[in-house]
Amino acid sequence: MPFENLLLSSCLLPGQTYFKESKASVKVEPLAGETILFFNIDDQSNPGCKLRQFFWGIEKGQKMCDLMVFYAKDSKRVICFVELKDNIGDLGHATEQVINTYNTFKVHLKKSYTAKAFIYACAGSLPYEHEEYQRELLKAFGKNNFDFNNRSNDALGDLLRGNPPQIGGGKRKNKK
Structure with missing residues (x-):
């Protein structure tokens, strides 16, 4: 399914830059010149989205993240794979979900974007x-x-824009 089809499907959340699942939520406040699109791609919470069927057909057990977020400003294009959890103890499962979704998605779209992943736990x-x-x-x-993270600030927005992750006011680099 090309990205264009996602735009026309029930996966797109028109005008929304906020998403909540269970107790966890993410929000991005768009800045001037930014385009931000949220896609609720998990058919468990959005039965109208058929992305899972497109990717894996009737195959069961494939892990899929909750959201894809498209970000654009000037020539920058980002597709971020987002998973929301009630507890950060589910980090292993969340990691598997975002990586599996991305690895399957990238087969269907030429690489003209930066891929990112965001996992939020409340x-x-x-x-x-x-x-x-x-x-x-x-x-x-x-x-x-x-x-x-489990912060309620604009961490997803910071990641989309390319700002380094923040913890307690200090900068943290992704560990190798």
Whole structure:
């Protein structure tokens, strides 16, 4: 399914830059000159979206993230794969979901964009101990192209715009 078909499907959330699933939510406040599109691609929460069927047909058990967010400003194009969790303890599952969705998606779209991943959990501490998942995300998306947190600020917006992840007012680089 080309990206154009996603724009015309029920996956697109027109005019929305906020998404909530269970207790977790993300929001991006668009700045001047930015285009931000949210796509609710998980058919568990959006039965009208048929992206899972397009990707995997009737095959069961494939992991898929909740959202794809398209970001554009000037010549910059970003597609961000987003997973929301109630607890950061689900980081391993979330990592698998964003990587699996991206790996399947990129087969259907030429690489004229920057791929990123964002995992948000509304509870739990930041998972410094989860270096294995950081390495997996680094390998799939590259340095400074992923973030996971449980802050309620504009962390997703910062990631889309290319601003380094922030923790407690200090800069944190994605660990290798």
